[in-house]
Ligand SMILES: Nc1ncnc2c1ncn2[C@@H]1O[C@H](COP(=O)(O)OP(=O)(O)OP(=O)(O)O)[C@@H](O)[C@H]1O
């Protein structure tokens with residue numbers, strides 16, 4: 299995208315946000331405001347997961363079913379670090395602020411997940427591709443790895459959800475007149491921060507541009523001196539890092555359990571399709587749309603329907619607008 | 633003095649398809665040499681194998697660049713030695729701007745000021761790229777994309793440039809422009825080896841030529857002699 303277009307889009311998005319904010323504050327009933335906030339929070343999580351799908355698809359032309367499980371690992375690992383550092387640095391008193399410890403846990407968890415993502419690509423995906431295995435089998439392999447992680451997590455951490463200690467001293471904050479958990483605000487701020495940083499990294503740095511170049515045309519990138527194999531590994535690492543961040547951020551809100559990532563990860567596919575599979579900005583927007591759609595359906599219709607809406611939207615988009623909101627190429631050339 | 637590039641008994645196998653069958657060629661520093669031949673003769677395979685862009689498993693034989701064997705190196709390493717290839721079909725990064733495409737060619741360079749300067753030189757050589765610097769690569773015309781592909785290689789200040797069918801799909805006027813640029817690049821010190829289907833312009837541009845046929849060199853001479861050769865005239869110049 300050209301700079302002018304990016305600025306225009308940013309301005310439009312900001313204007314839309316202000317209008318929505320004013321409407322919510324002045325006219326909307328409290329229930330609608332609450333749903334909007336929850337929807338945005340959940341949408342950020344979907345967005346982070348969908349971003350990973352898009353990065354992987356662009357870099358390798360594949361989809362990875364492990365993404366959701368990396369989120370689970372991130373949640374458990376985050377909880378483990380958080381508990382450990384709280385014991386180390388904190389007094390353990392009730393109502394103590396743990397923001398610093400939490401951020402530290404986020405950073406460490408992300409670093410671990412990043413390495414895991416690289417290893418996943420280098421150790422399995424790349425190995426299979428080098429054997430000239432067809433893409434569909436590589437995708438099947440990711441499904442197998444996904445189940446292995448799910449069952450492994452079950453063995454290590456057990457089947458019952460674990461609570462995460464609160465990060466802040468206060469139990470509630472007021473946002474547009476609604477009392478919500480401060481961890482929800484943190485979740486939105488950190489996710490948005492990740493997305494903005496990813497945008498600048500991918501478009502404004504040499505490293506990021508080289509990753510995009512390698513994803514667009516591997517041979518041309520290699521002919522420019524880019525180590526494409528390393529680039530692909532790094533991209534899988536970033537996708538894993540984003541998933542782990544999603545995991546550790548929802549921990550304090552939903553608790554941590556072995557199917558956490560699997561459930562959210564599956565729906566993340568839908569977010570990616572809504573936005574345009576493979577498009578970074580589409581992934582974020584698709585995530586928010588899905589988050590809002592789910593919460594509103596749960597709030598105004600039924601919570602059974604809530605779990606279906608992601609898949610209904612996915613099929614609907616495939617039929618009506620397979621290129622998603624951002625017009626990613628979805629139809630095969632004939 | 634040893635040649636800048638020397639290829640000795642090079643073979644390439646796509647699985648069990650034997651595409652390049654024992655090619656010998658050399659290019660001296662400062663030279664401009666062409667490789668001509670019909671479709672499927674193995675020109676692209678030869679060039680990409682020299683650049684490390686084909687699978688190393690299929691390569692037999694020896695490739696020496698600046699006296700060093702490079703046949704086991706991956707493509708990005710070969711670039712680091714100063715050997716850049718302008719790929720057949722141009723391979724522009726469609727969703728990067730013209731300027732981003734060019735800067736990607738300088739990926740291995742660390743001297744920001746030098747890169748800026750050479751970016752200016754590329755724009756001076758191809759003013760049309762300057763006009764379109766913010767445009768996405770994928771939206772350029774074929775001729776502009778070829779200029780961009782050449783500029784992307786040139787910005788890395790290569791010791792040697794390989795070009796694969798720079799005239800592919802272009803109108804005669806643009807082809808002329810492209811070849812003037814190639815000659816200029818060569819006259820400013822870059823050694824050039826290029827592949828062409830358009831034998832007429834190839835033999836008019838280069839000083840020496842190799843004729844490739846089904847994976848083998850069947851003729852090697854100065855372009856002057858090749859232009860006067862009856863077989864070449866009949867088979868490649870349509871005379
Ligand atoms: N990826 C591949 N797998 C199998 N065979 C290949 C592959 N690429 C090329 N070949 C074969 O190798 C031979 C040489 O192909 P190459 O592309 O090098 O020819 P070329 O001289 O560049 O032809 P053109 O003028 O059409 O570009 C051809 O017979 C071709 O079919």
Ligand SMILES: [Mg+2]
Pocket residue numbers: 675676677720797
């Ligand atoms: Mg060719």
